[in-house]
Amino acid sequence: MGIISRGFSGRSREQNPELPPGQFLTEDFPVLSAGPTPRIDTDEWEFTISTEDGTVHRWSWADLMALPVEEVATDIHCVTRWSKLSTSWRGVSLDTLFAGIDTKYGYTMAHSYGGYTTNVPLADLLGGKAWIAFEFDGQPLDPEHGGPARLLIPHLYFWKSAKWVRGIQMHKGDDPGFWEQNGYNIYGDPWLEQRYS
């Protein structure tokens, strides 16, 4: 550990017993990126779910907007130790999107515009735990925060909430996505502090 820097406190942060271990509370919404921000027009936007038999289910932006939308108020936890409480989103539940999907596979890989990937067990996408979110804090989701739409899976570390999501591929096994291949935990439960592999 380094010498203490007199008078330095960094971004305002509190430790809060309600937070997962090792997390600090922030009022900001830090932007962290692994690559350039894709600029995707809703005219060209498409979301797909691909199953093991080769079937591809597609939704255009208009299709997405026609589905039931939920208001989501939730806490989010970033592996870099920032937590934000009571963030508000609007999005379509993955339960709605998976309603017509026939699959025997239990794992998924989320793919994003720009090439980012992250793996999530199917069980963690269903049961009211995940959404395709397109509004944050009452505004259309900003590109730097993943707009036009991102995956939102608040019960896992936020790198699993893939920005600029474009599709979900069913996988037979729990194959690692981008950060998981680069040293992050395969699952990412903030309450068990599963940051790294």
Added chain:
Amino acid sequence: MTALAPTSVWKVGVVASVHTETPTGRSIMIDVPGWGGNVAGQHLDLRLTAPDGYQAVRSYSIASASSGDRVELAVDRLPDGEVSPYLVDELQPGDEIELRGPLGGWFVWRPEQTEPVQLIGGGSGIVPLMAMVRAHAASGSTARFRLLYSVRTPEDVFFKDELMAFASSEIEITWVYTRATPAGWATPAGRVSRDILTSSTIPANENPAVFVCGPTGFVETVADLLVELGHPAASVKTERFGGK
């Protein structure tokens, strides 16, 4: 060119003095026992540790290019910054600060280089370029040096007095003001453009080494224009740090 051997060990420096340069910026002199000097253009990493153990590490270009144990930094306070506000508003003479370096052997100028040099800086991007100007002056190099320095207003110039003194002896300086110009300035405020680069920088056919430093958007725009103007991409070196 051989790779310099960087120092990966964190050293403790003591702030010797601080000086206000602009409404949002400050230069900082730090004494670092065992530093041993640095080449013009190199940077260092600063590490700050809060009482609860939280750490922040940022890279800063070094404004000095001497062989001694004193290092000069210059920092601009960024609005949503975490480290820059501390360095500009809080840090005081006598404070200890951890740093690592000198680092980086690519964005550097050495007096042995004889080709003409074009420096282009935006805002606090002047810092490593200042080290190069100072090294040029200290070495007695006769290589042609030109500087184009882009700032928002005349108040945002770092090292103003020193640059004005160098302007009469060492180096040709073109000032670009993007928001407000000095009284009586012939050119209206505006960003660095292709025309300005054409009229005020060493042309490609003189094969200058070009160093561009500043915010990412500025650096990319200028670097693209330079290549359009015929500079080989390999001759244009860029430096952009977050600095927040």
Added chain:
Amino acid sequence: MNHVDGNVLAGPLSELFSVDMTLATGRCVGCGDESVLARAMVYESGTDLVVRCSHCDDVMMTLVHTPGDLRIELRGIGMLKVPL
């Protein structure tokens, strides 16, 4: 614009390599471009770094800092040439 350039790698990579890796040339596995790492595009995700090819944007290297170790993934670099 949310990236910086490969100059910032000098410090972090000095924890592993004893030579200045920003002067190393890396061949991008994606497009074959060979440039000094100082020219690469670096995206900062907290203390973790994603280093991308300045020509094709493919990931060349990632650095992940955990409390106990530094993890470097180099699969996007075909060959590192280090001047000595």
